[in-house]
Amino acid sequence: MNEAKIDATRAAAILMETIASTFADIAFIDVAPSRPGDPEKAIVAPLRAAIDVLKPVSCRIEIQCPATLKQRIEATLFQGEVRSGNEEDALLEILNVTAGVFLTSYYGPGTDVKLELPQYLFLSDGSEGEILAQAAGDAEGEPLRAVLRSIRYRY
Amino acid sequence: MKSYGQVLVVDDSSTSRMIIQRCIEMAGISVSNYFFAENGLDAYASLRINTGIELVITDINMPKMDGRTFATLMRGDPAMEKIAIVIVSSIADSALETELRSLGVKSVVKKPVSPAKMLQALGGES
Numbered sequence: 216m217n218e219a220k221i222d223a224t225r226a227a228a229i230l231m232e233t234i235a236s237t238f239a240d241i242a243f244i245d246v247a248p249s250r251p252g253d254p255e256k257a258i259v260a261p262l263r264a265a266i267d268v269l270k271p272v273s274c275r276i277e278i279q280c281p282a283t284l285k286q287r288i289e290a291t292l293f294q295g296e297v298r299s300g301n302e303e304d305a306l307l308e309i310l311n312v313t314a315g316v317f318l319t320s321y322y323g324p325g326t327d328v329k330l331e332l333p334q335y336l337f338l339s340d341g342s343e344g345e346i347l348a349q350a351a352g353d354a355e356g357e358p359l360r361a362v363l364r365s366i367r368y369r370y
Numbered sequence: 371m372k373s374y375g376q377v378l379v380v381d382d383s384s385t386s387r388m389i390i391q392r393c394i395e396m397a398g399i400s401v402s403n404y405f406f407a408e409n410g411l412d413a414y415a416s417l418r419i420n421t422g423i424e425l426v427i428t429d430i431n432m433p434k435m436d437g438r439t440f441a442t443l444m445r446g447d448p449a450m451e452k453i454a455i456v457i458v459s460s461i462a463d464s465a466l467e468t469e470l471r472s473l474g475v476k477s478v479v480k481k482p483v484s485p486a487k488m489l490q491a492l493g494g495e496s
Binding site for chain 2: 302305311314
């Protein structure tokens with residue numbers, strides 16, 4: 216399989232569906248897809264959480280959102296607990312689950328999926344390729360974007 | 371309701387470890403003592419020290435040693451052959467479950483975990 220064969224429309228729909236269900240299941244936050252024609256909300260102080268996919272296709276899946284949404288997820292999940300730093304990976308875990316569910320949904324059961332570990336990207340690492348599919352949504356008032364992009368490995 | 375003595379939860383995500391523990395509690399499954407590890411290598415070391423652990427719940431995709439390798443290592447160690455293994459993973463599907471069961475894994479739970487999924491995976495064990 217290669218990235219050129221990705222159906223952008225289908226991938227975007229599955230990304231949106233996966234993001235919505237994962238946010239609801241893990242963080243109890245409703246994500247509604249942006250409607251066609253809606254002006255795209257700018258993400259202020261955007262955070263990029265990214266996970267590289269090694270199989271079945273080389274690509275990167277990202278969640279882009281404001282830092283305030285990350286903080287809200289952490290507050291919801293670790294409600295009542297003293298901040299210890301453990302909550303910092305909450306968005307990364309949501310991305311990890313999103314990536315696994317997206318790939319098994321898109322490529323079907325029995326697909327060999329291999330993922331790298333999720334990470335925050337504060338600066339471009341120079342390996343980003345083109346955007347293959349993306350889905351924008353509204354997470355209870357906060358803009359959210361899921362992006363599937365090709366990746367160029369540099370050696 | 372099912373109860374366990376000592377349980378080891380293995381996941382590189384602290385959020386995931388916390389969610390797994392919460393889901394077990396919300397499912398009404400009693401656990402006397404939890405141990406935690408961030409990868410298979412640390413988990414294997416923990417099992418050698420804490421010999422009373424009776425159940426391991428582990429992710430697959432982890433640094434240093436992944437869940438598949440960890441489960442294989444456990445099943446090859448006579449001291450650990452009776453410890454039940456449950457895999458939790460976002461990439462779980464029927465094909466992976468078949469593969470993991472052949473390694474001696476008791477159950478496979480697809481992330482995101484929920485109390486109902488944990489009850490199904492753990493509740494029947496006596």
